[in-house]
Every structure is written in structure tokens, then in C-alpha cells.
Amino acid sequence: MIWALLNDEKTEAIPKTFGKCPLCGKKVVSKCGEIKVWHWAHLKDKSCDHWYEPETFWHLHWKLTFGKENAEIVIKKDGKRHIADILTNSDVVIELQNSPIQKSVIRKREKFYGERMLWLINGIDFKDNFEVSNQDNFDVLYRFYNNLPANNKLVFDWKWARKSWEEVERSVFIDFGKESLFWVQTGMGTSRGEGKYISKEKFINKYGGDFEYYTQQRV
Ligand SMILES: [Zn+2]
Structure with a gap:
């Protein structure tokens, strides 16, 4: 996802930051590499929305x-x-x-x-x-x-x-x-x-x- 919740506000990924998934409320981690789009991912590398x-x-x-x-x-x-x-x-x-x-x-x-x-x-x-x-x-x-x-x-x-x-x-x-x-x-x-x-x-x-x-x- 592009946005996770940080202090309840939708926020784009910031390097080395944890946020909250707006769907399941679990912890997500920012992924800020050079090749992929900066985004947030669930810790177990699995999205909670299976349509994702x-x-x-x-x-x-x-x-x-x-x-x-x-x-x-x-x-x-x-x-x-x-x-x-x-x-x-x-x-x-x-x-x-x-x-x-x-x-x-x-x-x-x-x-x-x-x-x-x-x-x-x-x-x-x-x-x-x-x-x-x-x-x-x-x-x-x-x-x-x-x-x-x-x-x-x-x-x-x-x-x-x-x-x-x-x-x-x-x-x-x-x-x-x-x-x-x-x-x-x-x-x-x-x-x-x-x-x-x-x-x-x-x-x-x-x-x-x-x-x-x-x-x-x-x-
Ligand atoms: Zn989730």
C-alpha cells in the first residue's frame, strides 16, 4: 500500500518507519528501495487483503x-x-x-x-x-x-x-x-x-x- 496510518493519518512511506495497516490495524513496515515504488508492507510480507x-x-x-x-x-x-x-x-x-x-x-x-x-x-x-x-x-x-x-x-x-x-x-x-x-x-x-x-x-x-x-x- 502507498499509505499507512501514522498517528491516524494516511502517510506515504518514510524510510525505516513502522505504520499501521488501515485495513487490519496490524503493524506495517516501510519499504523504500531504489527499484520499487516506496510503499508499506505487512511484517510477514503478506497482505491482509487477498485481492491485493x-x-x-x-x-x-x-x-x-x-x-x-x-x-x-x-x-x-x-x-x-x-x-x-x-x-x-x-x-x-x-x-x-x-x-x-x-x-x-x-x-x-x-x-x-x-x-x-x-x-x-x-x-x-x-x-x-x-x-x-x-x-x-x-x-x-x-x-x-x-x-x-x-x-x-x-x-x-x-x-x-x-x-x-x-x-x-x-x-x-x-x-x-x-x-x-x-x-x-x-x-x-x-x-x-x-x-x-x-x-x-x-x-x-x-x-x-x-x-x-x-x-x-x-x-
Ligand atoms: Zn493489513
Whole structure:
């Protein structure tokens, strides 16, 4: 985690310091190395939240864009507690996903966080297998002959699609490291589907993040 509690206040890791985990209340120790993002870790090197993913620069960057008031927020529901990556002021949970994830975990998280949740996925590892094209020729003709309005959605072809996403129920935005996110609208986790680009500026502003920070800190 980026923030632990020090005197009950969310604090970034400080070298050689102990803090308190905001989720379980146990002792955490600062990890301030040169390679990894400065963070806090449980003493036995095991997170208390089994949904937890090891912190990457990608996570850090997105979380800091939303700030400590809105990132790593403990959510309690039905006697369970989890740390949401981002909780916006309008109560939307944004879950950051850097690595492949199992279908069952996707389902559990969606169930826990409810309908006001969306996924923001790091697509950098599969960007070369994910091709976005302007239009589906068949669809263009079909619409033309049936007097339907033109469809400005984009089509994607995903080689070796990550099938665990097939049954995802919440919105999915993929970050390929560009100016815009790709918002998947149909066919997530399959070899072909539809979506559109939404600029990061629009996305970040919509959900209350700091776009200026995001662009300045870009690595
Ligand atoms: Zn803990």
C-alpha cells in the first residue's frame, strides 16, 4: 500500500518507519528501495487483503492522480472489508488491474463493490495483440441498407484475448499507455468486440482526479 496510518493519518512511506495497516490495524513496515515504488508492507510480507496486487508504478501513478483522500479507501460491507484502489467523491469505485486476474476474482469484486464500479486495466502487456480499427465493413453496409444511423464505435480484434474477462459486468477501460483509454463496450475478453476511445483528460476530470498531476508525473 502507498499509505499507512501514522498517528491516524494516511502517510506515504518514510524510510525505516513502522505504520499501521488501515485495513487490519496490524503493524506495517516501510519499504523504500531504489527499484520499487516506496510503499508499506505487512511484517510477514503478506497482505491482509487477498485481492491485493503488488504495487507498480502504474498503480502508484493512477492512485496519486486521485490523491490520498480518494485512493486506497477501506470499504466495509456485509462484515467484509477490502481496500478499493480509488473511491471517487460520487462513490464510484475504480479498480486498477495490472496483471491477469481469475474470473472468480472478477465476479467477487464486482459483487462486493456493486454496480457503481469500473475497471481500469493496464493493457501495456497485450497492446500488440489488440488491434483497433475504424469500422466493421459489414456493419457499415448493414446500417446503410437498413437506414440505420452510422455507428461511430470502433472495432477491436484481440489475439490471445484474456478470456477471464469474458463475463465481466462492469465497464472496462484499458490503458495502453496512450493519451486515451479504450472503453470496451462489447466483447470484453473475446477475440472481437466494440468500444471507443475516451481521453484520459476527460476520464480523470469526470471522476475527480488531477489531470495536471497525471501528465506531469508521466513516466
Ligand atoms: Zn493489513
